Amino acid sequence: MASRFDALPQRRAIIDRRAVADALANLPEAGGVSDMRNAATPILRAALEAGRAEIARRLEEAPGRGTEAASAYAFLTDQIIRLIHDFTVERLYPLNNPSAAERLTLVAVGGYGRGEMALYSDVDIAFLTPWKQTSWSEQVIESMLYSFWDLALKVGHSSRSLDEMVRMAKSDLTIRTALLEGRYVWGDTDLYDQAARLFDKEVVSGTARLFVTEKLAERNDRHKRMGDSRYVVEPNLKEGKGGLRDLHTLFWIGKYAYQVRSVPELVDKGLLTRTELRQFQQAENFLWAVRCHLHIVAKRAEERLTFDLQPELARRMRYADRPGKSAVERFMQHYFLMAKRVGDLTAIFLAHIDESFAGKGRRFGLPSLRRKPTKLDGFVLDRGRLAMPTDDFFAQDPVRLIQLFALADKHGLEIHPLTMRAAGRDVRLIDNAVRRDPKANALFLDVLASRNDPETVLRWMNEAGVFGRFVPDFGRVVAQMQFDMYHHYTVDEHSIRAIGLMARIEKGELREDHPIASVIIHQIVSRRVLYVSILLHDIAKGRRGDHSVLGAEVAEKLCPRFGMTAAETETVAWLVRYHLIMSDTAMKRDLSDFKTILDFAERVQSPERLRLLLCLTVVDIRAVGPGVWNSWKRQLLGDLYEAAEEVLRLGHKQTGRRERVSAKQAALAERLGWPADLMASYTARFPESYWVAESLDVLEKNARQIAEADGDGKSLAIIAAPQPDSGATLVTIYAGDHPGLFYRIAGAIHLAGAGIIDARIHTTRDGMAIDNIVVQDPFGQPFDEDDRMKRLAIAIEDALANRNRMADRLAAKPLARPRADAFAIEPNVLIDNRASNRYTVVEVNARDRPALLHALSHALFQAKVTIHSAHIATYGERAVDVFYITDLTGDKIGSQSRLKTLERLLLDAAGPASAKKAA
Template sequence: MTKDILTPSSGDATKALAAGRASLILELEQPPRPGSVRFERAFTRLLDMYFQTRVVETGADRQKIALVAVGGYGRGEMCLGSDIDIIILCRRSIPPQAIDVAQPLFLPLWDAGYSLGHGFRTIADCVKLANKDHKVLCSLLDARFVAGDSSIYEELQQRMRDKVLARREKAFLQWLDDEHAERLATYGDGAVLLEPNLKEGVGGLRDYHRLLWLARLRGATGDVNGVMRQAGFSEDDCQLLERNVDFLHRVRNRLHALSRRKSDKLYVDIQPELAARMGYADTTGMLAVELFLGDLHRCMGDIKALAAAFRSIMGDASEHADAVCASSSGAVLVQDNVVHICPPEALIENPALILQALDEAVVRPDGATPVLSWETRQTISRLVREEPERLTELEGVWPTLVRILTSGRAFDIMEQMVGVGLLSAFMPDFGRVRDRVQFDGFHTYPVGQHTLFVLSYLESLPKEQHPVFTPRWEKLEDVTVLMLAALFHDLGKGGNDATSHSVKGAAMARAQLALWGVDEALAEEVAFLVEHHLLLARTAHRRDLSDESVVAQCAGTIATQERLDLLYLLTYADSRATGPKAWNQWSASLLSELYGKVANMLRDSTLATPLSARTICDTRKRVGELLMQPESPVSFEEGEPMLEHLPSRYALVVNPENIVRHMGLVRELGKEIKDAQRRLSEERAARGIVLLDPRPLEGRQSDVWELVVVARDQHGLFATVAGVLALHNLKVFSADAFVWRDGTVVDVFHVSAPPDPLYPREFWVKVRGSIQYALTGKLSLEYRIDQTRDQFPKPHRGRNDVSVVIDNGLSDFYTVIEITAPDRRALLYDVARTLQAMRLDILFAKIATLGTQTNDSFSVRDTYGQKLLDDDQVTEIRNALLHALQQ
């Protein structure tokens, strides 16, 4: 930063401010340099010099006023997008010429585009407002003299101490606690969210401001280090807070520069560029943005813990270790729901006291879980940092962990253990992945916090009374295996090893449990659950659940009903803890369907072929009965011939009521084709005529709709429907394609709800028209879809993995093509068009979009109705798909 920018001539304050700010913004485009002046401090100095110079230039220094900075400007934290909050302070009354003083100061700033929060106030006004409004009190606690008559500012400070601070402490503390709870509910915990709010989220800058206000309420003065020392924190604590606040400010300023506005929520799309500007680079196995987010979450977690500890100390001095431990030594004491090790330094000599402290948290009566005192937390953190091997080798960890995991308080206790690094010391593999963030738009939390939430969802089942999962939880005689599997399930994430994280995690679980001397049989059960914790979710989302071989493979792997129940519970908790894109109405229904089919197969101890034949016969019989009913959409005479055209898979998958409904659609299709034949040839008449039957799966407000498409078999039908759905902004979750023996096509799609819930009928009429136009050459799907792609910004990609796997072993009847690629608009259309260009019949498709990545599965057969057995054909299909995916 050049000296002439910081010391402008008295006649050029406005230009000097503009030049100085421009120079600072250029610095934000570069990674931070060691020893460089923090942006917010330098920007604050520029503004101070502007006001000081303008006060002299305009003669305002001869008036009885003081310019007082408040809010962020008062704290010296002027970020790029911050408002300039300043008060023109008068002693007794506001002079008539006040407007003449204000205009020369503020108009140049308005003209330059700055946001100002300003006002005229007397000392009495400030005192009165501070006594009534805690937000005003906060801003005045940050007050700082800038220019003018300093004696007026000093009188304000004295009046605030005498008339406000001494009287408002109790009410102000309660207001701060309420405000903190409201921020948590509104903005969430920034220390664990993928898109944290840097200012208002818990662990953000507002927690630091809260710390400052608490200290100044008690009369502390000076910078952050002075405030912390006066509150009794160590030099290491002071430096920790200063480093983290500095880091958060650097992130926030670069966020303002990138977004070109005052924005405090760190959205996913902007994170990669921000990571680059912060100086991060990709490493082996880790993206730069993942490294950045790991550091950011650690930073916000530290600020959250420091602010909470400071609030605890300010609220009750008896929580200091010195006061509690005055008459004890080498003991664990609990006072006011706070666990103290007395004195904290005793831990250095006897680390086993940590286990005693954790046991105290477990055995407390029902109610709030006790928390470790700040002094105890800091001593544990120091031991973890300086001598981790003493904790890794500590005896008695295993029984203590089991008591915690089965206590019903696992989340609350382990959250504290994670915060001080204790769980990482006990389980080094956990420490390696604790702060790892999967930048894929699908996982909402870092691995460590995700693991804690999995434990939380499991142990909350008795209170939640979930109709499906609570009864299965209550059936378990011992939850130890399940809770251990939840603790270990993601240890294998990260690194360059191509082995799946589930397999690596199982090996890590075995090794860790062996170190603790755990019974081998129990360890193997835990390892099984870890290795297969994705089995149910992946099968449900990517496989044709009507294919008996799919269910048989799943049942063969699981082997017992007890394991199935454990995996079902673990899958539920893991999906919910991943985020809303992993657990919703659709995923829950798929998982329930798979669970039921696997349970039936395990119970009957037989494969399904005889059962399938009986099911088909029962279905045909039931359809015949329904056709005899008066409310049937088709008569028995019309429907009975249709029964002969039904393919076996259709009769196995579709229930009888829906088959009769589809028959009604097929009859209507025949009428429309006959009508068209009066004007066109038989071949042309059927081209483009389609009927749609859309309906929500779960009531009018359902997020998932079933769309039945009925038409005569014609080339490109499936791809055309997929393209039209994309054109109308509908997301496809799955698709079933059935071709009756007479050439009638019945495709069943599960899609997202129409964009406008008030007019669904009109919407589906437009969709039908688009399909007909596309099939008859009146609408170019490729052109229209490319247009929509150009209109929407390309979403940011996480890991750009593209793969095509063609497998003949997953099904007895089809070849399964699995596709992994970055998600994009109309991807299903591109894939379907490629497959149909290769003359493949798509019989089933499952679409699983995981954030920015899609994992789709297609069950196909060749033009002769066979699996793909020609190696040259398989290679050609794979290359064609890779080409389409990489466009």
């Protein structure tokens, strides 16, 4: 490892150890050990800080030299440790005649042992003694540790005899791995050589197969913890899939099983080609550059590329904006491409390990095949994996590059990693002739719309580079991130996951989560229309313009090439163009307003399109990331689907609004069992809109709550009850109506730790308000614990009684998600008087923040309007709040001056400081 440091340019500019040693040697004898150590600390600290500043300066000048910076930090640490060691044993605890037991060697282990560090990396060091520690070695080790801590070095240390080292390495995989990378730093060289020989003989010898098995299992567990995808948009560049730890695992296995001492030796052992070695080194260099910059920017040992840090990293690494892609998106796309390269290298490397360690006819660490297909069109089986018979097999017929994956899907086979390597090498053979080949396109559609496991096979195709080469428009979104807090994956990963979810729904595996989609998928006329539309729905992301419109144009071009009919092409293009309309309508509009349903049905036009659109919408939302799909969204989409399906099925033969109200009132009377005169007086209290907006279950709960409150003479009644089917909690407030009621309720609900996702606000003809508000906790779950619901009711009661200054309490509440500050979102207000026959519809887009709804509803109070319903949707850092309002007389707001004032007030309220203005 010394040769690595030898290659560092101008090492003396990083630290001049001789000059620092002279300064330490010239320290006068003063006081005891502690005083001497305290006197040395400023000299060492100055040298450490100067060295770090020099490394940071070099990295700023050449931001892509990652491995050089990592080596420089390790070199600097080496020199500081050597200086501390020499000062400790020569000045603090000198020995004139040391015994054989009074020997000590310092061994760098783990990443530090590899000679790779970032600014805030741990200094992992082992203090080794020949036998049990003597009082001298204990004093030296303790004093050195104090010196490390005085310099604020984060030290991971162990103190062991040689026997203890061997025993613990045998019993603990983590210790064994750390010692595997052991590197001599300073101290007794003979003792270090003895330790190295013992480790090879007593620990490594004869245990290579076990080590490989354990390391691969450890790697798989780590991937699952980190999201099991290298395309998570806030990746962990050390532990995540495709990160530095995967490269380290390859080297560990190579070092343990093949006794290599450096990465280039993997080529000599036949484990990597020279081209693959260059790819390894490029990926390693890039990842280390990112990690070193990340530590400097974060000012701590940060390994996760969070949204708030990504823009600064992109700037430091000199990425620039390009049409359709920001600098940060280009930087992250480069990161994901490097992570993909790490994955490719891992697969190739493990194939060689498989060949070396597996018994004849068997595969190392993997299950045996249960069936053996015979018709493989020239491909062969290699221990159960699909392989090619000759190295020029793809060159003979490039269509085989598509056929490889179709056969893997058809027969449920894995592809041999060396064949994947060849596919990646020969991907350039896919030209326009192959793309237009009818057989190739038919094979591709077979995979895309497979009834087996299309997600896995498409991911393999993407990993090999075949997918993006065969469908160049898809190639443009490979590894492309969307710089927001809503989307968890890159565009290509999101699309492939959505296809996999559709396949699982079709098999009935997600019936509980998606009951409607699980039924109607089998009523769809053209399955391939559905699967192609899922593939293409985000195909135009990253281009200038609306990706839905541009994507429809891509679909019109691609579908005929795939062999689809004109009718299928038209349907796919429509689905791509309008793939957001169902989620937007369900989440942002009042579904009890019949014009919402009519407008949506008019756009959809046919039951088949509606079925296709629901399936596409479901998987599009769920494939965004974990936790995005929930029961509330399922209910909203289901309600919209059923209402629109009724319109499309019956055409204009709809039951009239008055008839529907009468039917609901009759059903409610039957449930309540009230006398006719009491029921008549009760129904007369409410406007027609109340009966349309609420379900029969909610109408019954409201009636019983109101009757009990009126019977007891209460002017305020609050009930909170979980709704298991919707995954939310319904809070019903019955109170005397007065201006500003809703904004006070919204503020109280926020202070109680809940969030409003839907609100239906009604006023009786005798001046009472009955508000049905749907809330969830910050994690999208029902607010369902008894003490939490009680706290919620008390907070609302206090707010309505004006018992405390709500504005002060809201201002004091800390921000929940400061990462959102990384995104520049300009507030936008859209006012629509055509979306509803009865209400003015106001949509506010703004950065999500605590108490935003409180601020917006307070602005509406200031504008002297009445809120009839509110619908809240969040997309990561972006909030979309929609209000159905009228003026105080119950009419739409038509005056342009009032609309301008309304827009100004809402824009002001959407600002970050607006919560303090609400009284």
